[in-house]
Amino acid sequence: MLNLVIFGPPGSGKGTQAAHIKEKYGLLHLSTGEMLRHEIASKTALGLEVESLVVSGQLVPDELVTEVLKKALAEKMSQGNGFIFDGFPRNGEQAQILEDALNSLNLDINIAINLTASDTELIKRILLRGETSGRADDNEIVIKERLEIYRKNVSDLISFYQKLGKLNEVDGEGTPQEVFERITKLIDKHI
């Protein structure tokens, strides 16, 4: 089993890269952002509860997002060669929650990928994505809020995986193909 975490600021391309990684290595892609957007679109009780937070770029409380993640983990446990976690964890507490959940299943994270890019590049990408994504949070006002929240929480995430010796920084600038090559080089070293 190969279990990866990919984190990076909004617009860093983690969703795109996670989808490529999933294909190449036969992993299951678990994106909490996607799961939450699905709950909102389906107008479930949870979706209605989290909608205003997601739309305004705020983080959803740990308990709620953990519930969604654990449900998906349990459902998909036996289906692939491992998982790629995209958008979870987003803070130190969530990193510990994920570690405990995986350990209780006798699993572990093998590699944590920190995808980086400059704010100028990120804002440019998100505005471009907003033209077609239909995402209510892909607009200029909410982007700034999302970036700020990300930067506030990321240092705990970095030190969590650094302590475990699993942290790897990957330059997220360049074409998606260039970034993917950097990531595959890293993963191939570990398998």
Ligand code: AMP
């Ligand atoms: P993403 O698709 O990863 O950019 O996530 C979109 C939005 O979903 C975020 O701005 C948050 O509102 C919410 N969200 C996704 N993952 C998490 C998480 N791990 N913790 C809290 N909120 C989350």
